[in-house]
Amino acid sequence: MFDIKWIRDNSEDFDAGLKSRGLEPLAEKLLALDDARRQHVTKLQDAQSRRNAASKEIGKAKGAKDEALAAKLMAEVADLKEVIQSGEEEERQLTKAVDDALAVIPNLPREDVPVGRDEKGNTEVRRVGEPRKFNFQPKQHFELGEALGLMDFETATKVSGARFVFLKGALARLDRALGSFMLDLHTGTFGYTETNPPLLVRDDAAYGTGNLPKFSEDLFQTTNGYWLIPTAEVSLTNVVRDRILDEAELPMRMTAWTPCFRSEAGAAGRDTRGMIRQHQFSKVELVSITSPETSGDEHERMTNCAEDVLRRLGLPFRTMLLCTGDMGFASRKTYDIEVWLPGQDAYREISSCSVCGDFQARRMGARFRGADGKTQFVHTLNGSGLAVGRTLVAVLENYQQADGSVIIPEALQPYMGGLTKIEKAG
Structure with a gap:
C-alpha cells in the first residue's frame, strides 16, 4: 500500500518502478483522484468555517434585535448543514476511490532486482x-x-x-x-x-x-x-x-x-x-x-x-x-x-x-x-x-x-x- 503523499513527491520514481514490472504509469491518474478529494475537503472546510461564523452572527443579530437578519442567517446555517452532511458522504466516496485504486497496485522492486518480463x-x-x-x-x-x-x-x-x-x-x-x-x-x-x-x-x-x-x-x-x-x-x-x-x-x-x-x-x-x-x-x-x-x-x-x-x-x-x-x-x-x-x-x-x-x-x-x-x-x-x-x-x-x-x-x-x-x- 502506498502513501499518496509519497507518490505526489516521487511520481517519476513511482512510475519508473511500475514500468519495471511491466505496468503502465499511474501517478497522474492517482493524483487526479486525490486532487478531487482534496478540493472537496477544502470546500467542506470552507463551508464549516462559514457555518461557525454565521452561528456567531445569529447571536449578535438577536442581541441587536435584528430579527430579519437573524432569520436570514439561521436559514443560511440550515442550508450549510445540509451541504456539509451531503458533502461528508461524497468525501467518503472520494477517499474510497483513492484507497481502492491504491489497494491493487503492487509493491515497487528494490534497485538490485533485475528488470525482466517473466x-x-x-x-x-x-x-x-x-x-x-x-x-x-x-x-x-x-x-x-x-x-x-x-x-x-x-x-x-x-x-x-x-x-x-x-x-x-x-x-x-x-x-x-x-x-x-x-x-x-x-x-x-x-x-x-x-x-x-x-x-x-x-x-x-x-x-x-x-x-x-x-x-x-x-x-x-x-x-x-x-x-x-x-x-x-x-x-x-x-x-x-x-x-x-x-x-x-x-x-x-x-x-x-x-x-x-x-x-x-x-x-x-x-x-x-x-x-x-x-x-x-x-x-x-x-x-x-x-x-x-x-x-x-x-x-x-x-x-x-x-x-x-x-x-x-x-x-x-x-x-x-x-x-x-x-x-x-x-x-x-x-x-x-x-x-x-x-x-x-x-x-x-x-x-x-x-x-x-x-x-x-x-x-x-x-x-x-x-x-x-x-x-x-x-x-x-x-x-x-x-x-x-x-x-x-x-x-x-x-x-x-x-x-x-x-x-x-x-x-x-x-x-x-x-x-x-x-x-x-x-
Whole structure:
C-alpha cells in the first residue's frame, strides 16, 4: 500500500518502478483522484468555517434585535448543514476511490532486482548439490506413490474433486516427519518462535498482507465471510496489526506448520497430476518483522534458513533471484528456491522468500518506536521453510530405488520410528 503523499513527491520514481514490472504509469491518474478529494475537503472546510461564523452572527443579530437578519442567517446555517452532511458522504466516496485504486497496485522492486518480463529474466544466485545419476529411468512421485499403494488420487477425487490426495501409511508419516523436522530446525537452530495460528481470517487480515482485494479468486471463502489462509503468512504477519512495537522487540521471527488452501484459479491445465499444485497442502512458513535498516540482511538470513532444510535432506537445489516481472504482488525482492526433481528432469519451486518493505505494514498499521521516540512502519518478510508436500515429492523422486522403494534421508529417520526405507506392503 502506498502513501499518496509519497507518490505526489516521487511520481517519476513511482512510475519508473511500475514500468519495471511491466505496468503502465499511474501517478497522474492517482493524483487526479486525490486532487478531487482534496478540493472537496477544502470546500467542506470552507463551508464549516462559514457555518461557525454565521452561528456567531445569529447571536449578535438577536442581541441587536435584528430579527430579519437573524432569520436570514439561521436559514443560511440550515442550508450549510445540509451541504456539509451531503458533502461528508461524497468525501467518503472520494477517499474510497483513492484507497481502492491504491489497494491493487503492487509493491515497487528494490534497485538490485533485475528488470525482466517473466521467469526468463530471473537470475541464478547459487546451485547446491549435484543431481543423482540413475542407472534406471527415474519415475515421477505419483508413479512411485501409487505403485507403493500409499498415494491415492482416485479416492480423493471422489471425496473432494481434482487436486486432492489421500496419503496413507508410511507416506502419511513421512509428510508428518518432514513438517516436524522443519519446525524443529527453525525453532531449535534458527530461533523462530513456533506458532499455531488461526486458519480462518477476516477481510482486514487478508487485505493487510495484500491477498485482498486483488486476489480474492485465488482464495476459498466460507459462507459466513471468513477466508481460508493460502499460507500462514496471513495469520502470522497480522500479529503486529494495529500495534506500535518497541524497537527492542525486533526482529520478531515466527514459524508455523499449517494446512494451506488455494483455489489455483490461474493454474488450469498446469500440474494436473500429482501433488505439485493442490487445493489443500501443508507448509512450514517463516515470517519476520524487522526495522527498515535490518530487513535486507534478514532476507538473506531467512533464505539461508529455508535452504538449510534442503542441505540437511541432501536434496540438490538452486536459488533464483526473481526479476521485476515475476515477483509477487507485495514483494520488493524475492528469492525462489527450486529443488531438483529427477522424475521431471527439472528444478521446481519449493520455497519463495520475500522482503516486502513497509508495503504490508502500511496496510496493517504496524509500527515500531525507535530510541528517539519516533514511530515508523516496520518491514515484513515471509518465506516457505518449506512447502511440505513438495518436499515429500522431492524426497520420493531423489531417493527412489530401481525396485520402486524409497530410502528415507538420514535426517528424517528419527521421525520415522527407525524406518529406513519405504516399500510396498507384501
